[in-house]
Amino acid sequence: MKNRKENSPMEIYIHIPFCIRKCDYCDFLSGPSGPEEQADYVQALLREIQAVEEGEGRSVSSIFIGGGTPSVLDERLLGDILREIRNRFKMEEDAEITIEVNPGTANIGKLQAYREMGINRLSIGLQSPEDRELKILGRIHNYGQFLETYQEARTVGFDNINIDLMSAIPDQTYEGWVKNLRTVAELEPEHISAYSLIVEEGTPFAARKLNLPDEDTEYNMYEATAQILKEYGFEQYEISNYARKGRECRHNVGYWTRQDYLGFGLGASSLYGKERFANTADMKKYLKNSKNPEKIREKEPSLTREDEMAEFMFLGLRMTKGISKADFQRCFGCTIESVYGEVLEKYESMELLLEKDGRIFLSREGIHVSNSIMAEFLL
Numbered sequence: 001m002k003n004r005k006e007n008s009p010m011e012i013y014i015h016i017p018f019c020i021r022k023c024d025y026c027d028f029l030s031g032p033s034g035p036e037e038q039a040d041y042v043q044a045l046l047r048e049i050q051a052v053e054e055g056e057g058r059s060v061s062s063i064f065i066g067g068g069t070p071s072v073l074d075e076r077l078l079g080d081i082l083r084e085i086r087n088r089f090k091m092e093e094d095a096e097i098t099i100e101v102n103p104g105t106a107n108i109g110k111l112q113a114y115r116e117m118g119i120n121r122l123s124i125g126l127q128s129p130e131d132r133e134l135k136i137l138g139r140i141h142n143y144g145q146f147l148e149t150y151q152e153a154r155t156v157g158f159d160n161i162n163i164d165l166m167s168a169i170p171d172q173t174y175e176g177w178v179k180n181l182r183t184v185a186e187l188e189p190e191h192i193s194a195y196s197l198i199v200e201e202g203t204p205f206a207a208r209k210l211n212l213p214d215e216d217t218e219y220n221m222y223e224a225t226a227q228i229l230k231e232y233g234f235e236q237y238e239i240s241n242y243a244r245k246g247r248e249c250r251h252n253v254g255y256w257t258r259q260d261y262l263g264f265g266l267g268a269s270s271l272y273g274k275e276r277f278a279n280t281a282d283m284k285k286y287l288k289n290s291k292n293p294e295k296i297r298e299k300e301p302s303l304t305r306e307d308e309m310a311e312f313m314f315l316g317l318r319m320t321k322g323i324s325k326a327d328f329q330r331c332f333g334c335t336i337e338s339v340y341g342e343v344l345e346k347y348e349s350m351e352l353l354l355e356k357d358g359r360i361f362l363s364r365e366g367i368h369v370s371n372s373i374m375a376e377f378l379l
């Protein structure tokens with residue numbers, strides 16, 4: 001496969017589709033499983049990693065082990081996966097290696113094993129420090145269990161930890177959200193991801209009558225998030241992500257800047273050069289055919305130059321620093337104005353897009369209507 005980005009590093013995503021129990025709002029590709037199913041899945045994953053052709057000679061700058069709840073896996077299985085990745089690919093020495101962990105699924109022994117296998121970043125799914133809200137969400141853990149996991153992670157030496165938080169939970173007030181933010185910020189993690197609840201079709205939440213915060217409250221919650229986290233030393237660097245200086249998630253920044261990535265596992269998606277493809281979401285098909293990646297991939301048509309330009313814009317604009325006009329010109333051989341002049345003019349005149357030092361980015365108001373702005377970059 002020809003790839004003009006082949007001299008730059010790439011990233012790897014590994015999907016672990018297992019959870020102890022399904023949360024009531026979740027539509028991710030995940031579900032409960034037993035030890036046998038997990039072991040069979042990891043074997044299939046190893047076969048896929050051994051068989052892929054892409055990535056030959058490329059260095060790997062980050063691995064993200066996501067799910068589901070990757071921490072439900074026996075640590076030895078996880079060790080097998082990382083060993084295979086290292087056999088097959090050239091890892092950068094300081095590569096960022098993240099695993100998603102849910103409280104109640106990782107004890108100190110497991111966390112220690114993660115450190116020993118080179119995992120250097122944890123992303124802990126807390127969602128709320130209020131037990132009442134955790135119950136509403138259908139989470140398996142309480143805040144006490146989270147605190148235990150968090151403190152054990154620090155004890156074994158993790159110095160790069162993200163905490164996931166959710167706003168606009170049913171019955172949540174503005175004051176409740178602010179209290180949650182302060183409680184978590186005071187723990188001094190390196191990174192906080194703060195997403196608002198989206199009620200997805202087909203989930204138990206969609207079938208329930210929920211008392212959700214109104215639009216104005218949601219707006220105020222979002223604005224308060226950036227202001228309060230700033231007080232604690234976090235800078236917002238993406239629509240939903242806040243980090244201490246230098247602790248931005250490198251893997252996600254790679255995604256928003258269209259670095260190549262290969263996804264392994266059920267339903268995992270990839271970007272490689274001009275190709276975007278995703279693995280099947282059918283477990284039986286995956287287990288049977290993973291040694292033959294072509295058989296498990298669902299391909300999209302190759303990206304055209306216009307598709308790449310649109311992706312450059314709507315992924316790059318997710319970041320608060322926005323996109324560089326010079327980078328656009330370097331990538332596509334033409335000025336950004338010659339392609340998007342009209343759209344840029346429209347939104348700059350409305351002060352929803354701003355321009356400074358050769359970069360274009362969303363204003364605070366622009367962030368609130370980002371979906372409609374991004375849609376206009378599709379060619």
Ligand code: SF4
Pocket residue numbers: 018019021022023026027028030067068069102125
């Ligand atoms: S732990 Fe995460 S992936 Fe698993 S069911 Fe809950 S929200 Fe979904």
